Amino acid sequence: MVRITYVEHDGTKHEIEAPEDRSLMEVAVENMVPGIDGDCGGACACATCHVYVEDAWLSKSGEKSEMETSMLEFAEGIEENSRLACQIKTSSALDGIVVRIPESQH
Amino acid sequence: MSQAAVKPEDAGIPDPYSLTLDQIDMGKAELYPAQAHWAYFERLRKEDPVHFCESEEFGPYWSITKFNDIVHVDTHHHQFSSEPQIVIGDAVDFQPPMFIAMDQPKHDVQRKVVTPAVAPMALSEIEPLIRERVGNVLDSLPVGETFNWVDLVSIELTTQMLATLFDFPFEDRRKLTYWSDVAASGPQVGDNSMTEEFRLQELTKCLEAFDELWKERLAEPRKNDFISLMAHHPDMQNMDPMEYLGNLMLLIVGGNDTTRNSMSGGVVALNQNPAEYEKLRADPSLIPNMVSEVIRWQTPLAHMRRNALEDVELGGKTIKKGDKVVMWYVSGNRDDEVIDRPNEFIIDRPRARHHISFGFGIHRCMGNRLAEMQLKILWEEILKRFDKVELVGEPVRVTSNFVMGYSNLPVQLHVK
Numbered sequence: 328m329v330r331i332t333y334v335e336h337d338g339t340k341h342e343i344e345a346p347e348d349r350s351l352m353e354v355a356v357e358n359m360v361p362g363i364d365g366d367c368g369g370a371c372a373c374a375t376c377h378v379y380v381e382d383a384w385l386s387k388s389g390e391k392s393e394m395e396t397s398m399l400e401f402a403e404g405i406e407e408n409s410r411l412a413c414q415i416k417t418s419s420a421l422d423g424i425v426v427r428i429p430e431s432q433h
Numbered sequence: 434m435s436q437a438a439v440k441p442e443d444a445g446i447p448d449p450y451s452l453t454l455d456q457i458d459m460g461k462a463e464l465y466p467a468q469a470h471w472a473y474f475e476r477l478r479k480e481d482p483v484h485f486c487e488s489e490e491f492g493p494y495w496s497i498t499k500f501n502d503i504v505h506v507d508t509h510h511h512q513f514s515s516e517p518q519i520v521i522g523d524a525v526d527f528q529p530p531m532f533i534a535m536d537q538p539k540h541d542v543q544r545k546v547v548t549p550a551v552a553p554m555a556l557s558e559i560e561p562l563i564r565e566r567v568g569n570v571l572d573s574l575p576v577g578e579t580f581n582w583v584d585l586v587s588i589e590l591t592t593q594m595l596a597t598l599f600d601f602p603f604e605d606r607r608k609l610t611y612w613s614d615v616a617a618s619g620p621q622v623g624d625n626s627m628t629e630e631f632r633l634q635e636l637t638k639c640l641e642a643f644d645e646l647w648k649e650r651l652a653e654p655r656k657n658d659f660i661s662l663m664a665h666h667p668d669m670q671n672m673d674p675m676e677y678l679g680n681l682m683l684l685i686v687g688g689n690d691t692t693r694n695s696m697s698g699g700v701v702a703l704n705q706n707p708a709e710y711e712k713l714r715a716d717p718s719l720i721p722n723m724v725s726e727v728i729r730w731q732t733p734l735a736h737m738r739r740n741a742l743e744d745v746e747l748g749g750k751t752i753k754k755g756d757k758v759v760m761w762y763v764s765g766n767r768d769d770e771v772i773d774r775p776n777e778f779i780i781d782r783p784r785a786r787h788h789i790s791f792g793f794g795i796h797r798c799m800g801n802r803l804a805e806m807q808l809k810i811l812w813e814e815i816l817k818r819f820d821k822v823e824l825v826g827e828p829v830r831v832t833s834n835f836v837m838g839y840s841n842l843p844v845q846l847h848v849k
Contacts, residue, residue, distance in 0.1 A: 366786045372508045372793035375786075394508065397795050400541055403552045431553035433802055 329417040329424075333360045333378075336430040345417050351426060352376040352413035362428035369413040374398040374433070376412040377405075378426040388415045388424070403433045441469035449473040454481050459761060460491045460521050462623025465735065465837065466830040471776075474498055474764035483748035490623065491521050494738075494757040495750075498764040500771040500789060502748055506739060506760050508794040510536065513739035513758055515796060520835050521738050521759050522621030527633045529679030533687075533796060544799060546666045547684065550598055550659050551800045559597065563807060566593050567814045574846060579825055582842040586811075587696035594807060595688050600658035601646065612639040613689040616682040622835035640678040647677070659684055691733040692804045694838040696811060697828075698731030699723075701842065702778045704824035709780045717816050723780035724808040729788035730778050735763040735837050737792055763837060765789040821847040 333341040333355055345354040355363040355376070364375035371394050380388050385408050391399070395414050399405055412426065441448075444467040449457065457473060464470040477484050477498045484496040497503050506513050518524060519534045532543035549555060570589055574580065588610055595613075596606040615635045618624045646660050655665040663669040663680070672680070703710040713719055739758045744751055752758060766788050767775040773782075791798035798804070815822060826843035 364786055366791075367504070367793050368787050370504050370508055370793060372504060373791075373797055394794075397537070397541065401544060401548060401795070401797075401799070403554060431557075431802075433548075433552050 329419065329422050331417065331421075332423075332425045333363075334425065334427045335360075335362055336428060347417050347419065349417045350413045351378065351415045351417065351424075352411070354417065355412060360428070362432070363412055364432050365413060367413075371395055371398060371411060371414055374402045374411060377402045377429055377432055378410055378412045379406055379429070380408045380410050380415070381425040381427070382408060384421065384424045384426075387420050401433070402429075403431065404429050441467045441472075443467075444469070449476045454484070455486065457481075457484065458486045458488045458490070459484075459496050459759070460486075460488050460494070460623060460834050462832050462834045465834060466832050468830075470735075470763065471767065474761065474767065478764060478768060483750045483752075485750070492523070492757065494521065494759055495752055497747070497758060497760045498768075499748075500765040500768040503760045503762065503765040503789055504793050505747065506758060507737075507792055507796070509745075510795055512742055512745050514742050515540070515739060517740075518621070519737050519739075519796075520621050521736060521757075522619075522623070524621060525629050527629050529636075529675040529682065531676075531679035531683040533683050534679075537795070540795065542668045543680065546669050547659050547662050547680075548799055550657055550662060551803045553802055555657055556803055556806055560806065560810070562597070563594065564810050564814065566590070567807075567810050571814055571818055576846050576848055579843050579845055582700055582822065582844045583693070583697050583839050584841075587693045587839075590696060590807065590811065591689050591693040594692070594803070595685060598659055598684070598688060599643075599646070600650075600656065600660065605642075608639075608642065609685055610689065612636065612682075613685045615639075617686045617690050617836050618833070622833045624831075624833050636678060636682065639681065640674060643677065643681055644674070687798070688800055688803070690836050690838060691798075691800075692807055694733040694836065695724075695728050695731050695804065695808055697839040697842050698733070698837075699727040699808065699812065700822050700824060700844065701828055701839070702727060702730050703822075706778045709778055710821065713780055713812075714816065714820070717813065719780050720809055720812045720816075721805070722782065722785045723812065724805050725785035725788060726778060726780055726782050727808065728790045728804070729766045729772075729785065731837060732763040732766050732788075732790045733837055734790070735833075735835055736761050737796070760792075762789045762792065818849060819846050820849050823847060 328344040331343050341360045343358050352365045356365050366375045367373035395411050446469045449472050482499045487493050514536050515534050532540050592606045592610045595609045596603050618627050619632050647664050650661040651664045736759050741752045741756045743754050769775050791801045823845050825845050828839050829841035831838040
């Protein structure tokens, strides 16, 4: 199991254990974590699962594809550590990962 | 672009199963006001989901009818170009550039310039204003009389919103409605009520009016309206007049025909499904979920078109380089492999946001959050005031293969 902490914009924490090889978007939606919509169902095509990955985990969360970079360009409040949660897969290397959820998704 | 309500058989529209597959041309605009397209698309999804047609009106084109195939085309923008045109018909000689019909990198540059006007941060600032206006419009409606919901509510509210987004003179706002109708009509979408020449003449007047506003905004400090954002941005301030007009047409139609018809569509859907209306009255907290369901059920824009940049295999067919490809969102939203009981209107549907009306990929609707907010506020304010908005006659739908809209919804209000 992989431990994931989602931190809402107001600081509310959701600590969840999930099996490996699931996306951080799917895990959030299945566990009713507010603030992650995932409208496209994980196709990297809507940018409604925007999260900020804490620095310690950023390099372990993988490289952004060209599509992810393009989709993020149109999201609001983009930072260096912005990612789409649907493009990050749970694995033992990410056990303990912390991601912050923006105030809103566009 | 309107006509009286008709049934498929009365409109002389054949049963889809009486035709051979190659005779099925979803570009025929008369299918839509007669609501005959549902049965046609159902046949295509079952028998020929990636469908080729030699259309007399629109030339040869592919129809993509299933949800996942549409997502595939929409997300492969390097294979499927949005240039030169995103509707089924080709322009004859009037084709102003607009960023919805551009590929990367220019599309991304221009889209980013105007996005801040409709981003969530800006929306939370204008929410109280929208609520106040919705309240005023609803309070001014004639109680005890039959009136056209499209005109007094759907058009009025979307037009007021557009005037705000452009900071357009408020008293002249119905000009925006008119230009939107002109921009979204014409032979390219199967509408023959206006010639290309007439459209150009009317839209030139639109350009003249907006040219004045451009100069005015340029002389003032930058604000968060569409015109000011464009006029002050180095990447857009040197657009030629036709490109300015093209982007205006995009932003006007994008904010008008879409939300307008979802505002009307909700009334139709709830009247056709009284048990859902009952559910809504009993639990107004269902409104945000219902809004997504209305947008799916209505699918205000039926299609978007792409052009293949290379040979692509899809659904066992080979789409050839240069082929025209039409993604039928209105069909994808009824695909039972992705959406459970897709023909039913269910306001508490699980995962209601997973619909295709906004498109997916880099061209996904930019104003989606604004649209949802407007619809949410509208229904919250309706429920505070009225027990029922009752549809008392047949809806009159527009003739278009692009805009899934209404021109007349006769209603009566039942005050609480």
